[in-house]
Amino acid sequence: MATRTRPGSAKRGAASAGGGSGSDRRSQLLSIAATLFATRGYAETTVRDIADEAGILSGSLYHHFSSKEAMLDEILRDFLSALRERFRKIEEDSDDPRAALDELIVASFEAISATPHAVALYQTQVVALARQPGFEYVGEYSREIEKIWLRLLVAGQKAGIFRADVDMNITYRFIRDTVWSSVRWYRPRGKYKPEAIAKQYLHVLYGGLLSS
Structure with missing residues (x-):
């Protein structure tokens, strides 16, 4: 969407x-x-x-871009490379899997706030583009980003921080899809800043909806 x-x-x-x-x-x-x-x-x-x-x-x-496809390429490449580098830095700088996961989620909502159209494009075009010549990097970036998240989730599980009875591959997909799909309704100039949205998300992720 x-x-x-x-x-x-x-x-x-x-x-x-x-x-x-x-x-x-x-x-x-x-x-x-x-x-x-x-x-x-x-x-x-x-x-x-x-x-x-x-x-x-x-x-x-055409003085600036050779084609419409070249514009799409630059939009997505810039977005994905910046996102990957930020995620890499978070992983490298933290030895606490939970703190790193918090930072990944905050960074994701900040990216949605800062570049909503690039996020929406990535969501709608990723499957088709991953098979298109010249856009193979889209799938490569996606896999690298997934590995970063999975390494942190598994590290937290092994350290006893995250539950041992959940499948982290499925957990990652739940988190990925619920976070990034918020681009459909989140308004950067609205009531909530990305940090506030991330805080609410983390409350539900870690504590659930039950009061006790």
Whole structure:
């Protein structure tokens, strides 16, 4: 499911896409593309749609990107590489599996808040892209990220911190899907900051819903 965007948000981003340095303009165009890909669908969004939102001619877009696919590639590659590196650092810097799991979950909600359209794109495109030439890295990043989470979950289980009677492969999938699917309803500018959402999630994860 794609995320929704507030009316005019892409237009506001586009308003500044015609000026600034080349790198700024490139980033602005990527932001517009990510918004449209996530809200309208990648297949349904054309180069002309992106150019129209940016207030430029379609041909001008090709000064920055060779194709719509190249834009999708850069959006996903930047998102996944940054996420993997943050998760790696959390694993490397912590010798407490529970504290590390807390940090992974906080980092995930922060990523959803900071880059909701990239998260939504990843969720909707991952299966198809993993088999597409040039996008093999999507599956590779996904597997590396999964291994980080599983190592910490298993380490916590072996240390007696996490329950021994649960399957950590299944547990990881429960956590992964419940955390990342929140991109469908979470609003970065809404009432709850990502840290507050993470705190509520961890309360339920560790304590459940029962009062006793």
